[in-house]
Amino acid sequence: xxxxxxxxxxxxxxxxxxxxxxxxxxxxxxxxxxxxxxxxxxxxxxxxxxxxxxxxx
Numbered sequence: 353x354x355x356x357x358x359x360x361x362x363x364x365x366x367x368x369x370x371x372x373x374x375x376x377x378x379x380x381x382x383x384x385x386x387x388x389x390x391x392x393x394x395x396x397x398x399x400x401x402x403x404x405x406x407x408x409x
Contacts, residue, residue, distance in 0.1 A: 372386055372387065
């Protein structure tokens with residue numbers, strides 16, 4: 353729902369920054385390895401966003 357509301361205002365700013373730093377601090381993994389794990393989810397999110405945006409009337 354947040355993604356849809358943000359797309360209506362043409363501001364695409366998902367809250368990934370805070371979640372990345374939280375994941376790094378709680379798991380002890382490096383920032384690079386956490387970002388590599390998130391990239392696939394980001395790509396899927398963008399495809400869904402573009403699909404929803406193209407189907408909008």
